[in-house]
Amino acid sequence: MTGKSHGINTICTHTGELEDKQFKGAISPLYMSTSYAFEDVDVKRYPRYFNTPNQVALAKKMAALEHGEAALIFGSGMAAVSTSLFAFLHNGDHVVLQNTLYGGTSNLVVEEFAKFGIEYSFTKDLKPESFEAEIRKNTKVIYIETPSNPLLTITDIKAVAEIAKKHELVSMIDNTFASPVNQNPIDFGIDVVIHSATKYMGGHSDILAGTVISSEEHINTIFQLAKNFGGSLSDYTVWLLERSIKTMGIRVKAQNKNAKKIAKFLERHPDIEKVYYPGLKSHPDYALAKSQMHGFGGMLSFELKAGLDAGLFQKKLNLIKSSMSLAGIESTILSPTLTSHALLTPEERENQGIRDGLMRFSLGIEEKEDLIADIEQALVEVRS
Numbered sequence: 001m002t003g004k005s006h007g008i009n010t011i012c013t014h015t016g017e018l019e020d021k022q023f024k025g026a027i028s029p030l031y032m033s034t035s036y037a038f039e040d041v042d043v044k045r046y047p048r049y050f051n052t053p054n055q056v057a058l059a060k061k062m063a064a065l066e067h068g069e070a071a072l073i074f075g076s077g078m079a080a081v082s083t084s085l086f087a088f089l090h091n092g093d094h095v096v097l098q099n100t101l102y103g104g105t106s107n108l109v110v111e112e113f114a115k116f117g118i119e120y121s122f123t124k125d126l127k128p129e130s131f132e133a134e135i136r137k138n139t140k141v142i143y144i145e146t147p148s149n150p151l152l153t154i155t156d157i158k159a160v161a162e163i164a165k166k167h168e169l170v171s172m173i174d175n176t177f178a179s180p181v182n183q184n185p186i187d188f189g190i191d192v193v194i195h196s197a198t199k200y201m202g203g204h205s206d207i208l209a210g211t212v213i214s215s216e217e218h219i220n221t222i223f224q225l226a227k228n229f230g231g232s233l234s235d236y237t238v239w240l241l242e243r244s245i246k247t248m249g250i251r252v253k254a255q256n257k258n259a260k261k262i263a264k265f266l267e268r269h270p271d272i273e274k275v276y277y278p279g280l281k282s283h284p285d286y287a288l289a290k291s292q293m294h295g296f297g298g299m300l301s302f303e304l305k306a307g308l309d310a311g312l313f314q315k316k317l318n319l320i321k322s323s324m325s326l327a328g329i330e331s332t333i334l335s336p337t338l339t340s341h342a343l344l345t346p347e348e349r350e351n352q353g354i355r356d357g358l359m360r361f362s363l364g365i366e367e368k369e370d371l372i373a374d375i376e377q378a379l380v381e382v383r384s
């Protein structure tokens, strides 16, 4: 069963499932073997070779979800990011990266690349010409992330993919924030799509995983390094992830809906300075987001009015928990100033547009009325 002919929820539910020939069970059997007999088989099956039955089955689902030819499943999002980058970047090569990247990815680049003789440039902003401006003779890869964390900025996927093609570079995107439900970058010409499956794919805050989707050729290049790096995922977790993805379409659509409703509620609220959500007409890149996303996602950020304490606001919320991670079925919130961006100086934060009153909000699937009531009561407490 190939994915492209089916709709998202059908792919989520069925594509790649393993048939239980022995007992006719409804769901894929779990094969935990790390050892497979050589006799009469042409593949050497081993979990670190990314080719156990459950890994191969889930990779088919991933490829179908992102309209790619092939996929690999990794032990974390960062294993997927690092293996993909290192697979195409060698000593003496250069990579152009978007200036607003997930913190772990920035750390990987800034802390590790020099050791391997890999040069890098961050763009000055998200305009396509700013990516082209950074390209050098030895550039091999362009890397983007949209919508970005935590300000939900939007990068023009098609324009960047075209620049990459023109200069014969491999284009990569971190598609985690959108999920395959809301955005399929391969349709816009991107070569390599990466997800932290810990987020929307897992969706229940109980799985750490990653995935990469691309052409057969690029996946083979990444695989050659992946088997040496050894970042594969336990088959038990692969099996859990397959189960989680069955409901990803309906989960993410519910999260999109909640995010849009809450974004509109916050935009009208007198205690809120600003709302960052690509699905709001007030977002500077609303039209661009609309042109490349099927839905606007379950992530938004907002700023409390000056004088309202973000830390206190967070403490006064009852239903909405503060948490570092995101994309679960439960709504979570964090203050970047107090957590993810705490190590930066106030000036560095200001340069990145991270104000003290900023809150990053990951919408769950709760009833929107209950979320609004929780926010209202917390704001009353913070004001008093």
Ligand SMILES: *Cc1c(COP(=O)(O)O)cnc(C)c1O
Residues within 6 Å of the ligand: 076, 077, 078, 079, 081, 102, 104, 145, 149, 174, 176, 177, 196, 197, 198, 199, 208, 209, 210
């Ligand atoms: C969480 C995250 C990652 C890293 O994924 P892990 O599964 O934590 O390794 C990468 N990119 C984005 C956008 C993320 O949110």
